[in-house]
Amino acid sequence: MEQNLVIGVDIGGQTAKCGVVDARGTVICQTVIRSDQHEAAEPFIAELAVALKRIVKEAGVEGRIRGIGVGAPNANYYTGDIENAVNLSWGRSGTIHFASLLKDAMDGIPVTLTNDANAAAMGEMTYGAARGMKNFIMITLGTGVGSGIVINGEVVYGHDGFAGELGHTTIVRHNGRLCNCGKTGCLETYCSAIGVARTAREWLDMSDTPSVLRSLENITSKDVYEAAKEGDELARKVFDFTGTLLGEAFADFIQFSAPEAIVLFGGLARSKEFLTEPIERAMNANVLPLWRGKVKLVYSSLKESDAAILGASALAW
Amino acid sequence: MEQNLVIGVDIGGQTAKCGVVDARGTVICQTVIRSDQHEAAEPFIAELAVALKRIVKEAGVEGRIRGIGVGAPNANYYTGDIENAVNLSWGRSGTIHFASLLKDAMDGIPVTLTNDANAAAMGEMTYGAARGMKNFIMITLGTGVGSGIVINGEVVYGHDGFAGELGHTTIVRHNGRLCNCGKTGCLETYCSAIGVARTAREWLDMSDTPSVLRSLENITSKDVYEAAKEGDELARKVFDFTGTLLGEAFADFIQFSAPEAIVLFGGLARSKEFLTEPIERAMNANVLPLWRGKVKLVYSSLKESDAAILGASALAW
Numbered sequence: 138m139e140q141n142l143v144i145g146v147d148i149g150g151q152t153a154k155c156g157v158v159d160a161r162g163t164v165i166c167q168t169v170i171r172s173d174q175h176e177a178a179e180p181f182i183a184e185l186a187v188a189l190k191r192i193v194k195e196a197g198v199e200g201r202i203r204g205i206g207v208g209a210p211n212a213n214y215y216t217g218d219i220e221n222a223v224n225l226s227w228g229r230s231g232t233i234h235f236a237s238l239l240k241d242a243m244d245g246i247p248v249t250l251t252n253d254a255n256a257a258a259m260g261e262m263t264y265g266a267a268r269g270m271k272n273f274i275m276i277t278l279g280t281g282v283g284s285g286i287v288i289n290g291e292v293v294y295g296h297d298g299f300a301g302e303l304g305h306t307t308i309v310r311h312n313g314r315l316c317n318c319g320k321t322g323c324l325e326t327y328c329s330a331i332g333v334a335r336t337a338r339e340w341l342d343m344s345d346t347p348s349v350l351r352s353l354e355n356i357t358s359k360d361v362y363e364a365a366k367e368g369d370e371l372a373r374k375v376f377d378f379t380g381t382l383l384g385e386a387f388a389d390f391i392q393f394s395a396p397e398a399i400v401l402f403g404g405l406a407r408s409k410e411f412l413t414e415p416i417e418r419a420m421n422a423n424v425l426p427l428w429r430g431k432v433k434l435v436y437s438s439l440k441e442s443d444a445a446i447l448g449a450s451a452l453a454w
Numbered sequence: 455m456e457q458n459l460v461i462g463v464d465i466g467g468q469t470a471k472c473g474v475v476d477a478r479g480t481v482i483c484q485t486v487i488r489s490d491q492h493e494a495a496e497p498f499i500a501e502l503a504v505a506l507k508r509i510v511k512e513a514g515v516e517g518r519i520r521g522i523g524v525g526a527p528n529a530n531y532y533t534g535d536i537e538n539a540v541n542l543s544w545g546r547s548g549t550i551h552f553a554s555l556l557k558d559a560m561d562g563i564p565v566t567l568t569n570d571a572n573a574a575a576m577g578e579m580t581y582g583a584a585r586g587m588k589n590f591i592m593i594t595l596g597t598g599v600g601s602g603i604v605i606n607g608e609v610v611y612g613h614d615g616f617a618g619e620l621g622h623t624t625i626v627r628h629n630g631r632l633c634n635c636g637k638t639g640c641l642e643t644y645c646s647a648i649g650v651a652r653t654a655r656e657w658l659d660m661s662d663t664p665s666v667l668r669s670l671e672n673i674t675s676k677d678v679y680e681a682a683k684e685g686d687e688l689a690r691k692v693f694d695f696t697g698t699l700l701g702e703a704f705a706d707f708i709q710f711s712a713p714e715a716i717v718l719f720g721g722l723a724r725s726k727e728f729l730t731e732p733i734e735r736a737m738n739a740n741v742l743p744l745w746r747g748k749v750k751l752v753y754s755s756l757k758e759s760d761a762a763i764l765g766a767s768a769l770a771w
Binding site: 298301428 | 588748
């Protein structure tokens with residue numbers, strides 16, 4: 138009998154990555170389309186359906202697609218809708234019945250939708266570092282800080298479908314940085330790629346510590362990482378600070394759901410050589426004794442180029 | 455056919471409250487025994503079994519007990535053990551196989567064990583203010599701050615059975631109060647009955663604001679409540695401060711599991727006339743816009759004298 142397959146679609150502000158995936162987590166055919174060329178959702182969905190049918194045909198697997206999983210910002214798992222997604226040119230205002238529209242355009246193949254961090258958690262559980270785990274917290278360290286929480290083997294969606302916004306927990310209670318969400322002191326204003334670059338720039342302005350970063354025009358988190366690798370003191374302290382805040386936040390997350398592990402993914406997680414030690418130190422200093430030294434800190438084991446597609450596809454099984 | 459019944463046992467440091475409960479949440483027969491008279495667990499469990507058999511006989515319901523639910527400190531739902539319970543004279547060191555020992559002493563009636571706050575959450579869901587809710591967070595405001603988290607209709611136990619220690623999340627990050635757990639700045643050092651009394655005493659020492667509390671030798675949270683009712687400014691500010699910290703903490707809990715409601719129970723929750731406004735204000739100021747004004751704050755609807763027994767009994771269904 139021929140193996141069942143699924144499709145994973147990861148929708149970001151500029152592009153949508155699409156792939157056909159088998160049960161072992163191999164992306165057997167993939168493509169990327171632009172996601173920022175439309176003001177309305179319907180023409181984008183029509184274009185997406187054309188692209189998906191094309192890769193299914195190219196791979197010669199017509200009739201074997203069991204479902205489509207979609208990771209997208211502001212996606213509601215319960216309703217299949219995308220709601221007020223400010224980062225999507227066609228999703229800014231109101232509610233788009235994305236799952237239902239795509240299902241129709243794909244001749245009835247079932248479509249499941251969730252946000253990117255929840256999709257990443259599904260991906261790690263199905264094919265990656267969290268295989269076999271029933272309780273873990275996925276933290277994505279990208280331009281923002283996202284999260285997907287798994288309890289008893291299931292992603293937590295909560296009462297309304299939007300659970301797991303751990304990037305917006307308050308890590309600096311007074312005089313914290315202003316976040317895009319309108320609040321201040323959110324974890325993601327400090328511990329995202331953007332937050333790391335901002336910390337470096339602030340510290341360079343506030344001190345005269347010598348640093349290779351002083352010669353750069355626009356500092357990115359990658360620059361800070363490169364500088365830290367070269368032994369730059371200030372850059373290393375930026376990572377120490379970032380890791381400490383992450384560890385403090387993780388301690389409270391552990392006290393909530395007692396996970397087996399915290400799983401890290403995303404561009405900033407590549408700096409693990411500078412993040413692991415401060416994270417573990419702060420995490421263990423801020424949890425109850427019963428969890429001290431017991432909760433694992435692990436990094437995604439998925440191939441980075443495939444991870445987004447794999448995460449979305451895992452929803453479809 | 456005769457109705458099935460369960461037994462609820464709530465074990466505290468001084469007493470164990472026991473009752474026979476029907477499916478509608480009526481305590482049809484109850485008793486209280488001392489829990490602080492033994493250094494070893496076995497003789498306490500033997501005494502408890504005698505007391506339980508006596509109330510079953512008094513109620514004339516022999517043979518109709520379907521299960522026994524026990525709420526106790528440091529109780530592990532997965533294993534049925536009580537582990538290192540410093541507040542129990544017979545539970546201080548090591549592991550007591552409580553569920554299995556009590557089951558044997560009760561001629562094989564199944565015994566389920568969890569901590570008191572999880573039991574309270576089960577009680578609210580089965581008979582109380584959270585009936586019909588599938589996602590809520592129970593916060594018990596007593597001498598400490600406990601919590602029971604319900605997601606998809608089930609209490610969250612986590613990887614090891616100890617999830618839901620929200621009283622030990624850090625609410626004051628720097629120079630916070632020392633907690634019994636060894637950490638500093640834990641929510642329960644500020645927002646428990648003991649924390650409220652401590653805030654009042656600190657503020658009286660640090661200022662010369664006039665207050666009826668100045669005439670008292672040992673201030674309790676009840677004194678602060680009585681003073682607030684009389685219009686005492688300082689006492690009202692203590693509740694405003696306490697409620698604000700609770701609301702800030704609840705905002706982060708909401709961002710974790712997106713509950714339908716936060717349910718409050720315990721001695722301090724009786725001060726709701728002074729707590730509700732600051733809690734709701736701080737909670738709504740610190741959540742993402744999508745939850746603003748949407749998550750309910752509700753108070754336990756169980757009769758206080760029955761609540762502990764009902765909570766424990768709810769485990770047994």
